[in-house]
Amino acid sequence: MAHRPAIEASGLEKSYGAVKVLRGVDLSVAPGSVFALLGPNGAGKTTTVRILATLTPPDAGRARVAGFDVVADRRRVRRAISLTGQYAAVDEMQTGEENLRMMGRLTRLGRVESHGRARELLERFDLTGAARRTVGTYSGGMRRRLDLAAGLVGHPEVIFLDEPTTGLDPRSRQAMWEVVKGLVTDGVTVFLTTQYLEEADQLADRVAVVDGGRVVAEGAPAELKERVAGQRLDLVFGDVAAYGSVARQLGVRLVWSDADRLTLGVATDGSAAHVRALLDEIDPSAAPWTASPCTAPRSTMSSWP
Amino acid sequence: MSDAIVLTGRTIRLSRRNLDAVLTAMLLPILLMLVFVYFFGGAIHTGTEYVTYVVPGVMLLCAGFGSANTAVTVTNDMAGGIIDRFRSLDIGGTPILAGHVAASVLRNTVATAIVFGVAFLIGFRPAAGPLDWLAVAGILLVFILAISWLSACFGLIARSPEAAGGFTFLMMFLPYPSSAFVPIDTMPGWLHGFAEHQPVTPVIEALRGLLLDRPVGDSAWQALVWCGGILAVAAGLSGVLFRRRTG
Ligand SMILES: Nc1ncnc2c1ncn2[C@@H]1O[C@H](COP(=O)(O)OP(=O)(O)OP(=O)(O)O)[C@@H](O)[C@H]1O
Ligand SMILES: [Mg+2]
Numbered sequence: 318m319a320h321r322p323a324i325e326a327s328g329l330e331k332s333y334g335a336v337k338v339l340r341g342v343d344l345s346v347a348p349g350s351v352f353a354l355l356g357p358n359g360a361g362k363t364t365t366v367r368i369l370a371t372l373t374p375p376d377a378g379r380a381r382v383a384g385f386d387v388v389a390d391r392r393r394v395r396r397a398i399s400l401t402g403q404y405a406a407v408d409e410m411q412t413g414e415e416n417l418r419m420m421g422r423l424t425r426l427g428r429v430e431s432h433g434r435a436r437e438l439l440e441r442f443d444l445t446g447a448a449r450r451t452v453g454t455y456s457g458g459m460r461r462r463l464d465l466a467a468g469l470v471g472h473p474e475v476i477f478l479d480e481p482t483t484g485l486d487p488r489s490r491q492a493m494w495e496v497v498k499g500l501v502t503d504g505v506t507v508f509l510t511t512q513y514l515e516e517a518d519q520l521a522d523r524v525a526v527v528d529g530g531r532v533v534a535e536g537a538p539a540e541l542k543e544r545v546a547g548q549r550l551d552l553v554f555g556d557v558a559a560y561g562s563v564a565r566q567l568g569v570r571l572v573w574s575d576a577d578r579l580t581l582g583v584a585t586d587g588s589a590a591h592v593r594a595l596l597d598e599i600d601p602s603a604a605p606w607t608a609s610p611c612t613a614p615r616s617t618m619s620s621w622p
Numbered sequence: 623m624s625d626a627i628v629l630t631g632r633t634i635r636l637s638r639r640n641l642d643a644v645l646t647a648m649l650l651p652i653l654l655m656l657v658f659v660y661f662f663g664g665a666i667h668t669g670t671e672y673v674t675y676v677v678p679g680v681m682l683l684c685a686g687f688g689s690a691n692t693a694v695t696v697t698n699d700m701a702g703g704i705i706d707r708f709r710s711l712d713i714g715g716t717p718i719l720a721g722h723v724a725a726s727v728l729r730n731t732v733a734t735a736i737v738f739g740v741a742f743l744i745g746f747r748p749a750a751g752p753l754d755w756l757a758v759a760g761i762l763l764v765f766i767l768a769i770s771w772l773s774a775c776f777g778l779i780a781r782s783p784e785a786a787g788g789f790t791f792l793m794m795f796l797p798y799p800s801s802a803f804v805p806i807d808t809m810p811g812w813l814h815g816f817a818e819h820q821p822v823t824p825v826i827e828a829l830r831g832l833l834l835d836r837p838v839g840d841s842a843w844q845a846l847v848w849c850g851g852i853l854a855v856a857a858g859l860s861g862v863l864f865r866r867r868t869g
Contacts, residue, residue, distance in 0.1 A: 372710060402706050408636060422624075423625060
């Protein structure tokens, strides 16, 4: 019992129309651990989460969550999990407290119990002061915390968090990290998705990198960083626009970023050929700003980390 | 069942905080009633006091227009992440939609009662006895229920709240080509077929017969068959649409 994986998937495939979104995803997540699925936009993270959370059936492959098959035993899976999706799933027109009490009732807690659980979670997520305000008046960080709290009301065994910190400022992100770290101490299993290696490194015991619907690398964060990058190439940009566009272009290959110093770190094997190839790849998108010397990327090599 | 009750409470809380929509659904029929009674009423000859003739039509307009708002509340839900969260809690489409429909019935029952009150203030004097009133309430309730569930289907089809709002338009115009505001025999001949056989007409005729204490004839059971049919089709269809939308 204690040794069966909390989440197990093999050969998951999914297409929407002619688009193959997942092309055979295999995963295994130990109970009581934090697992991160790392990938760029469109990699198939949300699709994977939706399949594991029983919301959409796979075209091929099988998955078990909390010991139950996600297709055949959908209802048993649903009773063991909670999902906090990529887009906030709380009612803007209800107060924070009303949202949580409603979740309590829907997870079959009694009226009094729901009330108590709502108070407890509001306290834990530092929302007590805003409990009676409608969610429409909350900041992005508060909303995310409430959204996460709503997923915890029913004491789930396995928690899915789809991009829990996307769109948050650095301070709110830091606060969210603390919250997620706190979850594991309760013994639950956390499956999260992220676009940032840094986040996976901070939170996860194991990381799987997905790209184009496949797991392209898997391991402990430290292992993974070593495997993808013995060396790091730092690119220093002259303006925010160039920094942003290259950051998007590099996606998961970014191993480090510093917005204040407009610096991006990219994994490389350290060979001149690889560095040249990387710069060539970045160059076309750089065209509009290489004309001005002060905005051209300046690169330095340093060894990891 | 208990999920449906919790979700009904949710939708009622959401509409209480979106009073604009609720008030519009009520003010519009009241304004139309005033316009018809005071501006057009003098020129329309129906054989009774015009206010008495027009009130059943206004009630139906109020009930239909208000119920159509369900399309908007359903679309809003489908657009956000909350449906995924409900589904991951093992709550199916039926309790989710039933929550919207039940809240709509409560909302529109209150609105309809208020519009009745205004009608009394401007001289509506029905001849109905207690049993007739009970039948009027029953027919209006079934009508509200049927239209609410039908509009939930529209809400599942529409991709934006604006598109879903289109259904309220339909419900606002459907009473015009019927006996709601003017007798059908004053309309052009080509319209008679539609006006006499569309669902709104038997509902109006039944309400009018009951309120004026006149024989209702076939209209009462025709009204119930129409509403029951719409309800059955809409409830079945909404299940299919919900699964297709979330699959
Ligand atoms: N319901 C759908 N119908 C059609 N295409 C879809 C659907 N859902 C996802 N896709 C496509 O599948 C691909 C993967 O989507 P998915 O949402 O899983 O990616 P993601 O890794 O979560 O990306 P992001 O970081 O942007 O959230 C995308 O190309 C997307 O357009
Ligand atoms: Mg996603």
